[in-house]
Amino acid sequence: MKILIIEDEQEIALSIKNYFKDNGVQCETAKNYKQALNKIDNYDYDCILLDLMLPDGDGFDILKELKRKNKTEGVIIISAKENLETRIEGFNLGADDYLTKPFHLAELLVRMQALIRRKNFKGNNNVVFNEIKIDIFSKSVTVHDQKLDLTKKELDLLLFLIGNEDKVLSKGTIAEHLSGDMADMLDNHDFIYAHIKNLKKKIHQAGGSDYIKTVYGLGYKWENE
Amino acid sequence: MNKKKLLHKTTQSFLIYAVIILLVSAPAFYFVSQWLYVYETEEVLLMHKGEFLKESRKNFTEADIKLWNKYNRDVVIVPDMGVTKDSIVGKMMFDETAQEMEPFYLIYAPVDINGKRYTYTEKINLLEMEGMVYSVAFMFLFIIIILLIGIIWLSKRTSVKLWQPFYNTLHQIHDFEIDKNKTPQFPETNIDEFDRLNKSLLLLTEKNREIYKNQREFVENAAHELQTPLALFQTKIDTLSQLGLNEEQSNLVGSLSTDVSRLNRLNKNLLLLSKIDNEIYFEKNDIVINDYINKHLDFFTEQAVSKKLSIITEFTLELQIKGNPALTEVLINNLFLNAIRHNEKNGKVIIRTLENELQFLNTGGKTLLNIDKLFNRFSKSNPSSQGNGLGLAIIKKIAELNQWEVQYNFENNLHIFSVRF
Numbered sequence: 001m002k003i004l005i006i007e008d009e010q011e012i013a014l015s016i017k018n019y020f021k022d023n024g025v026q027c028e029t030a031k032n033y034k035q036a037l038n039k040i041d042n043y044d045y046d047c048i049l050l051d052l053m054l055p056d057g058d059g060f061d062i063l064k065e066l067k068r069k070n071k072t073e074g075v076i077i078i079s080a081k082e083n084l085e086t087r088i089e090g091f092n093l094g095a096d097d098y099l100t101k102p103f104h105l106a107e108l109l110v111r112m113q114a115l116i117r118r119k120n121f122k123g124n125n126n127v128v129f130n131e132i133k134i135d136i137f138s139k140s141v142t143v144h145d146q147k148l149d150l151t152k153k154e155l156d157l158l159l160f161l162i163g164n165e166d167k168v169l170s171k172g173t174i175a176e177h178l179s180g181d182m183a184d185m186l187d188n189h190d191f192i193y194a195h196i197k198n199l200k201k202k203i204h205q206a207g208g209s210d211y212i213k214t215v216y217g218l219g220y221k222w223e224n225e
Numbered sequence: 226m227n228k229k230k231l232l233h234k235t236t237q238s239f240l241i242y243a244v245i246i247l248l249v250s251a252p253a254f255y256f257v258s259q260w261l262y263v264y265e266t267e268e269v270l271l272m273h274k275g276e277f278l279k280e281s282r283k284n285f286t287e288a289d290i291k292l293w294n295k296y297n298r299d300v301v302i303v304p305d306m307g308v309t310k311d312s313i314v315g316k317m318m319f320d321e322t323a324q325e326m327e328p329f330y331l332i333y334a335p336v337d338i339n340g341k342r343y344t345y346t347e348k349i350n351l352l353e354m355e356g357m358v359y360s361v362a363f364m365f366l367f368i369i370i371i372l373l374i375g376i377i378w379l380s381k382r383t384s385v386k387l388w389q390p391f392y393n394t395l396h397q398i399h400d401f402e403i404d405k406n407k408t409p410q411f412p413e414t415n416i417d418e419f420d421r422l423n424k425s426l427l428l429l430t431e432k433n434r435e436i437y438k439n440q441r442e443f444v445e446n447a448a449h450e451l452q453t454p455l456a457l458f459q460t461k462i463d464t465l466s467q468l469g470l471n472e473e474q475s476n477l478v479g480s481l482s483t484d485v486s487r488l489n490r491l492n493k494n495l496l497l498l499s500k501i502d503n504e505i506y507f508e509k510n511d512i513v514i515n516d517y518i519n520k521h522l523d524f525f526t527e528q529a530v531s532k533k534l535s536i537i538t539e540f541t542l543e544l545q546i547k548g549n550p551a552l553t554e555v556l557i558n559n560l561f562l563n564a565i566r567h568n569e570k571n572g573k574v575i576i577r578t579l580e581n582e583l584q585f586l587n588t589g590g591k592t593l594l595n596i597d598k599l600f601n602r603f604s605k606s607n608p609s610s611q612g613n614g615l616g617l618a619i620i621k622k623i624a625e626l627n628q629w630e631v632q633y634n635f636e637n638n639l640h641i642f643s644v645r646f
Contacts, residue, residue, distance in 0.1 A: 009453060015460035019467070080452040082496065084551070102456035102489055105463040168466040170482040182524050184493050185558050187566065189483075191527045217476030218466060 001116065002026045004043075006036040006062065007051040007078070012101075016049065019105040022166060025112070033057025037065060045073050046116050049108070050095070052079040052086070063093035074115040078103065104173040110163035129162050130224070131208055143206035153178055154199045157192075161212065161222035170219040196220060231388060236381050243373040247366070254365055258358045263330070266349050267313050270332040273300065274311065274345055278336060285338045299348050306344040308333045320350065327352050390414035394423055401430060403437045404502060445499035451492050458485050487613070494615040497555065498602070501622045512553050514544040514583055518576060521558070529565045535573045544578040546646040548627050556623045559616045560585045560642055567640070575639070584643040593635040600631070620644075 001024055007013040008031050017027040030036035033056045052059035076097040077090045087098050096115050117125055125136040133142045141148040160177050174192050176183035200212050213221045290302045311334040320327045328351040336345045397409035411423035462482050526536055564574045564587035572588035598604040600621040603614040624631045630645040
């Protein structure tokens with residue numbers, strides 16, 4: 001999987017690159033408009049992460065350029081701009097998702113995975129992890145072909161954990177992911193404990209392995225034994 | 226305190242002046258005119274005597290005097306009474322015509338007729354004069370009253386006209402709100418003082434608006450500028466978490482992570498406040514409050530689990546309002562979280578919809594909160610709480626923007642926050 005990060009803040013680009021590396025995502029970076037156009041012209045990517053404010057141009061122009069060249073890359077806008085107009089304009093110009101800075105790397109990763117899954121959709125849309133099989137389309141989960149009865153939140157949590165395989169996720173990161181639009185309101189992350197416990201129990205009851213590890217003081221980690 | 230109106234004040238002094246003038250001038254006028262009349266009467270008596278002396282005495286005989294006295298009622302020549310010079314006296318005498326005692330003025334003067342000394346007496350009834358003085362005084366009073374009423378009325382009318390620009394200015398200043406993009410419009414006036422007042426006020430409001438705007442922009446810019454370092458902070462903590470930390474390090478990074486999300490939340494709330502200040506949200510739609518609350522009840526119930534709160538909805542009727550959906554949601558979310566955050570273990574939250582009113586009732590502290598400070602930014606009733614002290618300020622701002630009314634009450638050990646739409 002190869003993506004392009006168009007971001008003038010080099011440290012952010014680097015953090016993303018490092019974080020994604022272990023999860024099978026190869027990142028290239030472009031720190032300005034010109035470089036970005038150059039790379040888009042010469043290579044194909046699975047996904048593009050786009051910062052709107054670039055030193056020598058507007059991120060929206062890159063979207064227009066992609067459209068003009070009939071490029072089919074999925075685009076996630078990562079921007080500090082947080083208002084409805086910018087969001088709507090971004091989507092109208094062909095962006096697939098919009099993430100406001102600051103964001104969690106884990107969140108960005110699963111959003112990107114979901115986008116690529118949608119783009120590469122060929123009849124089925126499955127996430128498979130050893131004995132666990134998730135059909136995104138029908139929202140059903142099986143362990144050893146045995147159907148699990150998960151709540152919407154638990155399914156969301158499972159996808160988030162698997163997507164961030166081998167990554168330590170803080171409680172806050174998970175809580176904010178599960179809360180979606182309401183994340184800004186949260187001041188207590190304890191509620192995720194119950195979801196983790198239930199998910200663990202359900203997988204265990206279906207004979208699955210215990211992949212969810214507790215990292216004391218920090219959060220949780222999905223780990224392949 | 227009951228303050229007087231400017232116009233009443235000016236007319237009031239006129240009135241007091243008029244009453245005093247009336248009270249003083251009426252008796253003064255009476256006495257002056259009486260004195261004048263008495264003076265005139267004396268003059269008349271002296272003049273009559275002089276004329277008598279000049280015309281009559283040369284050819285008067287004893288018999289003529291008798292005849293004179295017979296036909297004159299008021300002027301009588303009597304034998305010498307011993308008066309050596311003219312004397313005038315006033316006394317009460319019996320008047321035959323009126324058959325009662327009446328005031329008279331009399332003159333006694335020595336006259337020599339045919340070498341013999343007589344005394345000339347003449348009397349004038351003052352009663353006629355009295356009547357005249359009364360009617361003159363009455364006329365005089367009448368004129369003064371008419372005059373005063375006219376003056377008061379005119380001054381009131383001109384005052385109203387004169388002060389009109391002042392009242393306009395007052396009205397403008399009253400309606401002035403520093404956080405609204407509306408400058409006060411002072412109409413032109415041709416009175417120098419008002420013109421100067423208006424100019425000074427305009428300058429003052431402009432200056433204040435400028436300062437307010439700068440401050441607002443500062444908050445907005447600061448919040449915006451903070452986003453990038455916050456993003457860096459966030460991604461670095463995410464990266465740091467992956468480095469195989471020991472338990473102590475994990476604890477540190479974990480609490481750092483909580484801190485950064487708190488900072489982040491604070492920053493977003495500040496941005497939201499400045500957005501509301503700038504009135505970026507305008508579009509209004511119909512919103513059914515009950516539906517929104519029902520939709521997000523799960524989320525909030527989840528937040529309330531750790532405190533074992535019971536959330537009770539009392540939707541007696543469907544509450545539909547007109548407002549900006551995003552802002553209304555923020556308002557409800559804040560009210561809801563507020564009720565959860567400041568609650569006690571095993572407490573409860575009651576959500577009630579009434580006619581055009583939404584209420585959140587919650588258990589918690591046993592005392593009334595300080596209403597004055599409650600809705601201020603960064604005012605926290607409990608300094609250790611997780612909230613950032615912006616929730617209620619945001620609620621108030623949103624309500625103000627929509628002209629809704631937020632109220633806080635404490636009844637039956639329940640804190641009640643209500644929004645009237």
